[in-house]
Amino acid sequence: MKYGMTAELDEFRVEVRDFVQRHAPAIPPKAGVRSAEDTEELALLKEWTRALFEAGYIGGAWPREYGGNGPDHQLERDVVVGEEIARHRAPAPVQGAANLVANALIDHGTDQQRDAYLAGIRSGEYIFCQLFSEPGSGSDLASLRTRATKLDDGRFRITGQKVWTTNAQWADYGYLLARTDPDAPKHKGISAFLVDMSLPGIDVRPLREMTGTADFNEVFLDDVMVEADAMIGDINEGWRIANSSLAHERSGVANNAVRLQRNVAALIDLAGKVQRRGRPAIEDDAVRDRLGALSASVDALSAMVYAGLTRVSNGEPRMSDAPMAKLMFSELGVEIASYALELCGERGIVVSGDDAVEGGRWQDEFLYARAYTIAGGSSEIMRNLIAERGLGLPR
Numbered sequence: 001m002k003y004g005m006t007a008e009l010d011e012f013r014v015e016v017r018d019f020v021q022r023h024a025p026a027i028p029p030k031a032g033v034r035s036a037e038d039t040e041e042l043a044l045l046k047e048w049t050r051a052l053f054e055a056g057y058i059g060g061a062w063p064r065e066y067g068g069n070g071p072d073h074q075l076e077r078d079v080v081v082g083e084e085i086a087r088h089r090a091p092a093p094v095q096g097a098a099n100l101v102a103n104a105l106i107d108h109g110t111d112q113q114r115d116a117y118l119a120g121i122r123s124g125e126y127i128f129c130q131l132f133s134e135p136g137s138g139s140d141l142a143s144l145r146t147r148a149t150k151l152d153d154g155r156f157r158i159t160g161q162k163v164w165t166t167n168a169q170w171a172d173y174g175y176l177l178a179r180t181d182p183d184a185p186k187h188k189g190i191s192a193f194l195v196d197m198s199l200p201g202i203d204v205r206p207l208r209e210m211t212g213t214a215d216f217n218e219v220f221l222d223d224v225m226v227e228a229d230a231m232i233g234d235i236n237e238g239w240r241i242a243n244s245s246l247a248h249e250r251s252g253v254a255n256n257a258v259r260l261q262r263n264v265a266a267l268i269d270l271a272g273k274v275q276r277r278g279r280p281a282i283e284d285d286a287v288r289d290r291l292g293a294l295s296a297s298v299d300a301l302s303a304m305v306y307a308g309l310t311r312v313s314n315g316e317p318r319m320s321d322a323p324m325a326k327l328m329f330s331e332l333g334v335e336i337a338s339y340a341l342e343l344c345g346e347r348g349i350v351v352s353g354d355d356a357v358e359g360g361r362w363q364d365e366f367l368y369a370r371a372y373t374i375a376g377g378s379s380e381i382m383r384n385l386i387a388e389r390g391l392g393l394p395r
């Protein structure tokens, strides 16, 4: 089947588009994946998450007893929902880390854990953060040093430091990887935990980024005591669990292509408004060439994403598809935002006030764009994956 081409999915898209228009929270659009700036925004994001779950637009693949459609769920629907949220420039629901936790609990958790957390995720009430990366352990995540020591009474004592933790400042719970066997080979001595972020010994310090907002945090864990039932799956199985929860996330690449299509359309619009040598920039042949090239590249990305998704639905996934799309998306994102600032000329440095072009939108896009070349695996790591998995080159 060719991806997303059925009449039924087209109808579903119209329905979702209408829903997003009516229910998306009134939060000014920003580039990328951002945290709430205050409690008011947080409440709006929680409500948005709840509404999307209630409408069945997210969590469709969850088992029936937890509100999903189980094996009857059509994965193409997740793609449509993500694309329509991106097209509208609506914020992603507060569910990135929650999604990972839900996947981990559905596949590896106990009934008690599923009962305790899945309903709170659906209702938008529980915010989760992903406590994986550490200073010195990002690309090479398996080298992480946070320790969870098992005590005689079955509890674990956790000590270490995490960094880059999106949403930790708002999170009720963290999905944490920690080393439980320091003597085992590095991938084999890691366990996965659900940690209550209000426990004594947890210190969350927001990091203000060059965008001016604090989207991620440092998290210090100092002798944090967790009960035995905080562990997801078996001891020392954390690496396998984390990878299987990440592997569920396939629809994101399609949203990202839509984000860029939207940005290229906005860039063309911008070129009609700003001046170059006394006339609208869009009338300059060099500008038109560049816009055409960027637009063609984004169309190529979109075609590549759909080809990859088609292979997945036909049961023939190709290992290099996801890294190719991730690399192209994030690098093109930097190129588009940089060109927008170039078109703005000297007004490119004005971020607010009457002289700011489109309320500082392009500066925000420009300052955020580089984050995508790092988050979720850096461009260099994507190139390594393409070389090794796609082309079969040696390490």
Ligand SMILES: Cc1cc2nc3c(=O)[nH]c(=O)nc-3n(C[C@H](O)[C@H](O)[C@H](O)COP(=O)(O)OP(=O)(O)OC[C@H]3O[C@@H](n4cnc5c(N)ncnc54)[C@H](O)[C@@H]3O)c2cc1C
Pocket (backbone or CB within 6 Å): 129, 130, 131, 132, 133, 134, 135, 136, 137, 138, 139, 140, 163, 164, 165, 166, 167, 216, 371, 372, 374, 375, 376, 377, 378, 379, 380, 381, 384
């Ligand atoms: C916006 C944002 C949000 C994030 N949110 C979270 C979150 O919520 N939770 C979480 O756990 N993590 C999060 N991360 C962390 C992210 O996963 C890491 O930043 C990423 O994996 C890279 O790791 P690092 O920053 O430690 O860089 P390093 O791994 O130290 O890399 C530094 C540089 O060396 C290069 N490099 C490293 N290894 C190789 C190699 N083998 N070959 C070639 N080049 C190499 C890299 O490409 C990079 O340029 C987030 C990151 C960003 C940017």
